[in-house]
Amino acid sequence: MLEDEDSDIGDGIGSVPSEVLVDEDRDEMLVEMTLEARLESLERARWNVFMFLGVAIIMFAFALFPMSFSTEYQASFAGAQATKDVGLVWGMPIPGNDVTDVPIRVTVDVESPPPTHIELVGYMVHAKDCTDSEALSNGQEAAEADPTGEHAFATTGNMVVGGESVDLRFRVDPGQYCLIVKFRDVDQNNADQTGTAQVDISGKMWPNQAIAGVFGLTAIVFAGLSFVGAQRHGHEVREMQQPKEESIEQSVLAASGPSGPPAAGPSGPPQAGPSGPPGAAATDSNVVDEAVSTEPSDETTVEPALLQQDEDGTAWLDAGNGYVHKRLPDGSFDQTVWVRGPGGEGFVPHEA
Numbered sequence: 001m002l003e004d005e006d007s008d009i010g011d012g013i014g015s016v017p018s019e020v021l022v023d024e025d026r027d028e029m030l031v032e033m034t035l036e037a038r039l040e041s042l043e044r045a046r047w048n049v050f051m052f053l054g055v056a057i058i059m060f061a062f063a064l065f066p067m068s069f070s071t072e073y074q075a076s077f078a079g080a081q082a083t084k085d086v087g088l089v090w091g092m093p094i095p096g097n098d099v100t101d102v103p104i105r106v107t108v109d110v111e112s113p114p115p116t117h118i119e120l121v122g123y124m125v126h127a128k129d130c131t132d133s134e135a136l137s138n139g140q141e142a143a144e145a146d147p148t149g150e151h152a153f154a155t156t157g158n159m160v161v162g163g164e165s166v167d168l169r170f171r172v173d174p175g176q177y178c179l180i181v182k183f184r185d186v187d188q189n190n191a192d193q194t195g196t197a198q199v200d201i202s203g204k205m206w207p208n209q210a211i212a213g214v215f216g217l218t219a220i221v222f223a224g225l226s227f228v229g230a231q232r233h234g235h236e237v238r239e240m241q242q243p244k245e246e247s248i249e250q251s252v253l254a255a256s257g258p259s260g261p262p263a264a265g266p267s268g269p270p271q272a273g274p275s276g277p278p279g280a281a282a283t284d285s286n287v288v289d290e291a292v293s294t295e296p297s298d299e300t301t302v303e304p305a306l307l308q309q310d311e312d313g314t315a316w317l318d319a320g321n322g323y324v325h326k327r328l329p330d331g332s333f334d335q336t337v338w339v340r341g342p343g344g345e346g347f348v349p350h351e352a
Contacts, residue, residue, distance in 0.1 A: 038237045045230035052223035059216030066204035071179065073199045079190025081182035082201050085130040091174040092210045097148040101171040104205040106154075108166045108181060111198040113159070117183035117191035120160050122168035124152035130178035140180065179203065249337055249350070308347075316347055323350065 071084035092100040106122055113120075125139030143151035152170040160166055168181070181201055185191035304317035304325060313329030316338075324347050326334040337350040 035237070035240050038233055038240065042230060042233035042237055045226050045233055048226035049223050049230060052219045052226060056216045056219035056223065059212045059219060063206070063209045063212035063216060065208065066206050068202065068204050070202040071181075073181070073197065073201060075192075075195030079182065080192040080195035080197060081180060081190065082199075083130060083136075084179040084201075084203075086124070086177045086179050086203075086205075089172060089174055089177055089205060090207045092214075093174055095173055097171070100210040101173060102205055102207050103209065104152075104170040104172060104203060106168040106170070106179065106181065106201065106203040108160075108168065109200040110160050110162060110164050110166065111200070112162050112196070113199075114183050114192040114197045116185050117197075118159055118186050119156050119184055120166055120168075121153070121155045121182060121184055122170070123178075123180040124170045124172050125178045125180065126150045126172070126175050127178050128176045136178060136180065139178075174207075253335065253337060 069084065069086060071082045073080060073082040076083075086104075089102050089104075091102040094100045104124065108120060108122075110120070123140050123143050125136055125143065127135045127139055129135065139151050140153075142149065143153035147153040150173075152172050154168040154170055156166055156168075181199075183191040183197060304319060306315060307318050307324065308316040310316075315327040317325040317327060319325050322339065324338040324340065326336070326338055326347070328334060338347045339350045340346075341348045
């Protein structure tokens, strides 16, 4: 019994016509939802542009922020020099001399140089222990032999004077480094054996330049893609919110009436009258009826005047309002709006 009632209820639900569930309002709801979705996508794309630009600014600022250090110039058994354990220099682990190398700048403020020196030199020796004299000596020789290799070398190339500030620039791969700065004489030996020179040494390095720069450029690319997406969503939203304007050609065609010229008149002349005079039995009323029947009807449509007939059968008809209809050989009409050409010769399409 219950199963029969359930089946009856199911049959009643299934008999509901589809027009009740889907009507004209459903289309309007879909249009509104689409517009709302477009607006939401437009707002999200704009926020993405600002977000990625902000990330790019932060990354570039981080890339340009230097890590500072300083060292002391002091006497040693091999002559006075500055030795600094720079520590770990991080960066992109790509070997060789390339744009991913970490830039290091050492600034030497010379107050009083040794009188026998001929140049000021600096080394960035790739070594884990800056107290290992043998490793430092071998590193200095390798740096001068190949400045673009594992070690780095820089020199002023000439004498420095008191009060001068000199920058020694290096580019190194990531790793553990030791900095050595000293004066050399003409024999390539340490020119300050007694430690009489007075200098201040400080340095800066930019280990985040390559890594943060890559992330910054990536953020710029994503910002550009988001901007393109925002422009596309904005264009679609404007098209949905603003109705499409009617062109001048469409306005002219609408103002000129139907899609074609007026209907054609009679296909030929009126039929001939009786072959002879009216019969003697014709009454006055019959004569009046014949006269009325021969009068043309006011409702007869007059065919537009023919302006020109081309060899291929194309006819040019006067529309009576400054425009011209073009009737094709098959009897159909061209929907393009035509006007007389310059000087009254020929016909050209009407330009908006």
